[in-house]
Amino acid sequence: MSINTPNINSGGADANTYDAIVIGSGISGGWAAKELCEQGLKTLVLERGRNVEHNKDYPTATTPPWDFKYRGRMSEKFYKENPLITKAAGFGDDCDHFFVKDADHPYVQEKPFDWIRGYQVGGKSLTWGRATQRWSDFEFTAPERFGYGIGWPIGYKDVAPWYSHVEKFIGICGSKDGLEAMPDGEFLPPFEMNCVLTDIKQKLKENYTDRHLVHARWAHLTEPREVHLQQGRGKCQARNMCMRGCPFGGYFSSVSSTLPWAAKTGNLTVRPFSVVHSVIYDEKLGKATGVRVIDTNTKEVTDFFAKVIFLNASALNTNLILLNSKSNRFPNGLGNDNGLMGKYIAFHNYRASVNADIDGYLDKYYFGRNPTDLILVNYRNLHKRDTDYFGGFTTFMNAYRDQHPNEPQDGAIGADYKDNLSEPGRWHVFMYLQGETVPKESNHVRLSETEKDQWGIPLLVTSVEYDDNDERMIKDFLTQSSEMLEKAGCKNIQTHNNKQAPGLDIHEMGGVRMGKDPKTSLLNEWNQLHHCKNVFVTDGACMTSTGNQSPSILYMALTARAATYAVNEIKKGNL
Numbered sequence: 001m002s003i004n005t006p007n008i009n010s011g012g013a014d015a016n017t018y019d020a021i022v023i024g025s026g027i028s029g030g031w032a033a034k035e036l037c038e039q040g041l042k043t044l045v046l047e048r049g050r051n052v053e054h055n056k057d058y059p060t061a062t063t064p065p066w067d068f069k070y071r072g073r074m075s076e077k078f079y080k081e082n083p084l085i086t087k088a089a090g091f092g093d094d095c096d097h098f099f100v101k102d103a104d105h106p107y108v109q110e111k112p113f114d115w116i117r118g119y120q121v122g123g124k125s126l127t128w129g130r131a132t133q134r135w136s137d138f139e140f141t142a143p144e145r146f147g148y149g150i151g152w153p154i155g156y157k158d159v160a161p162w163y164s165h166v167e168k169f170i171g172i173c174g175s176k177d178g179l180e181a182m183p184d185g186e187f188l189p190p191f192e193m194n195c196v197l198t199d200i201k202q203k204l205k206e207n208y209t210d211r212h213l214v215h216a217r218w219a220h221l222t223e224p225r226e227v228h229l230q231q232g233r234g235k236c237q238a239r240n241m242c243m244r245g246c247p248f249g250g251y252f253s254s255v256s257s258t259l260p261w262a263a264k265t266g267n268l269t270v271r272p273f274s275v276v277h278s279v280i281y282d283e284k285l286g287k288a289t290g291v292r293v294i295d296t297n298t299k300e301v302t303d304f305f306a307k308v309i310f311l312n313a314s315a316l317n318t319n320l321i322l323l324n325s326k327s328n329r330f331p332n333g334l335g336n337d338n339g340l341m342g343k344y345i346a347f348h349n350y351r352a353s354v355n356a357d358i359d360g361y362l363d364k365y366y367f368g369r370n371p372t373d374l375i376l377v378n379y380r381n382l383h384k385r386d387t388d389y390f391g392g393f394t395t396f397m398n399a400y401r402d403q404h405p406n407e408p409q410d411g412a413i414g415a416d417y418k419d420n421l422s423e424p425g426r427w428h429v430f431m432y433l434q435g436e437t438v439p440k441e442s443n444h445v446r447l448s449e450t451e452k453d454q455w456g457i458p459l460l461v462t463s464v465e466y467d468d469n470d471e472r473m474i475k476d477f478l479t480q481s482s483e484m485l486e487k488a489g490c491k492n493i494q495t496h497n498n499k500q501a502p503g504l505d506i507h508e509m510g511g512v513r514m515g516k517d518p519k520t521s522l523l524n525e526w527n528q529l530h531h532c533k534n535v536f537v538t539d540g541a542c543m544t545s546t547g548n549q550s551p552s553i554l555y556m557a558l559t560a561r562a563a564t565y566a567v568n569e570i571k572k573g574n575l
Helices: 027-038 076-081 137-146 156-170 195-207 226-230 258-264 315-323 415-422 468-487 552-571
Strands: 020-023 043-046 213-215 268-271 274-282 287-295 301-305 308-311 343-346 352-358 374-376 393-401 427-435 444-452 458-463 491-497 509-511 532-537
Touching (some): 020 287, 027 043, 027 258, 027 552, 156 552, 195 213, 195 374, 195 393, 195 468, 258 268, 274 301, 274 315, 287 532, 308 315, 308 552, 315 343, 315 444, 315 458, 315 509, 343 444, 427 468, 468 491, 532 552
Parallel strands (some): 020 043
Antiparallel strands (some): 213 374, 287 301, 343 509, 352 427, 374 393, 444 458
16 A cells, blocks of 8 residues: 555544554553543554563563573574664574564664664563663753753753652662762662672772762662552562563563553553554644654554653654654645754663773672662762763673682582582673763764665664763773772773674664744653644653663653653643
8 A cells, every 4th residue: 555545444534543642662652641541531542563462472581591402592594684782782593583683674784783682572671771860950961061062941940840750650779879970769768789889888988988889779679669569560670580580570661561551541552563664744724743654564544642742762763753754834844944863872881891801709698689789879060061072971881700710620510510500600790881871963873875775665774873071081990090099909900892883772862853933843741743743752762862861760850751742732722
């Protein structure tokens, strides 16, 4: 069927009409669905991938390691056919079904960019890292204060109550530390800090006034509250098998939490296998009226209609959809009067890490496979710019023991062999960078003029790269981290710059950024398109800057905030 001849079923347009349409079912899309459905809107969630139901569709959740053919790896043939996704953190034969294979959904890399995607109901909420620290005022204000970006139209005080709203519902473990650079939230108890980290924390305190090693905030239920039990979720079992899908609901995903909650209202419809071609704009009405969808299996085209539309397809796909939503009024993409859509794409810098050994503590171990790390809170460019680069960085940190480092001695077999393998080895420490990057107009995505995918939609072209600012941050991180580990008594300190391409560790952001001025931004303070007020963008595409804290919980908070605003505007007759 031609892309220009949409299908309207026998019930007519009314059968395809909802109060709200949400594009994407992942971290932010699930929250849009929950909030809109709870507040009475009949809501259609469109997902381009297959359906996934909590527990039912986690085929490897309890599979023992010895039952995997390649023991966590993949076949040589798979690696050759999938050089992109096999580089992704956590990828293996226990969770490959939650990743998009390289050949299935191509894109054009004008400059190297590793775009990791997960197309299924739940999206990347099934495989995310689960770090959920709040942004501080420093992140919201730094780009404008130091002159490396435009100002956000909102600040921490605008988002703080929505952070609390989200944290209470999804369950965040952490500790209240009273630090200005990483605000406290609504926390469940953290996992225990092991003995090595406890001592390193104290040694950093003795040697520095600005280095604070604390429990990070993680979306794990260490002590479920009533609202979590009502969701059918249970305590995190410290298996650290999260990317397989958690049968206990111990970590947050939209499949285990927000989507089932939305379904309970009776207002939710989820439509998998639905690739969104574009948002439909009515020039007479001066607003969007719906979404054009292509069935991934039959390629049949269907139009769905709604009063309000939320884009939560993940940052780059949201850019793609909006750029492809062309009309006489918006020939360059929906809401793209200033030509900035797809520009100022940014990401987090994960290129640097440090590891070391530390003597002692051989009489101590730790419980389970703790799925969380600690955080050394950002200490750069806070009240003033104190480095030769812009932005700050979060440092993730942990310490662990070798599980079976000892080689059997003198050809030992039997009990001696087993004892050797079961005795843990020495302690090791690692730190890795999550650095802010500076959004630049030259870092952009656009639609290919010549290449299309299997549904006739233009391929996305990525043109994104690092710059000298990133290199200077990496150098400072490696220097400072090495110095801290040395002062903490570590040995054999090794620094690494993996020089990986941008994008690999997710957190793609920007392209449809929020701002105060329609001349320099696409969205207002409520995540509405400046020039099409019934379209909201609340995934990573909306980000004005990257900050250094993990952004996923900010997407959730912004989504809940925008959804409530949208419902109120509908009630007022403004949308």
